[in-house]
Amino acid sequence: TFLIRTFWIGLLYALISVVLMMLAIGFLLMFAVAVWFIVRCILGLQALQRGEPIKNPQSWLLGS
Numbered sequence: 001t002f003l004i005r006t007f008w009i010g011l012l013y014a015l016i017s018v019v020l021m022m023l024a025i026g027f028l029l030m031f032a033v034a035v036w037f038i039v040r041c042i043l044g045l046q047a048l049q050r051g052e053p054i055k056n057p058q059s060w061l062l063g064s
Contacts, residue, residue: 002044002057009060010037 013033020026047054 002040002054005057005060006037006040006044 010033013036014030017026017030017033020029044054
C-alpha cells in the first residue's frame with residue numbers, strides 16, 4: 001500500500017509540475033516531488049530492513 005501510494009501520488013504531482021513548468025514554479029515543485037519520493041523510498045526501505053510495518057501507509061506525507 002505504501003509503495004503503490006508513493007508511485008501514484010508522485011506521478012500525480014509530477015504531471016502537475018510538468019504543466020506548471022510554463023509558469024516556472026513547476027521546476028521548484030518537480031524538485032520537491034523528487035525529494036519527497038526519495039525520502040519516502042528510503043523510509044520504506046529502512047522499515048523493511050528492520051522488519052517493521054509502515055506506521056501509516058495511507059498518509060500522503062512521509063508515512064509517520
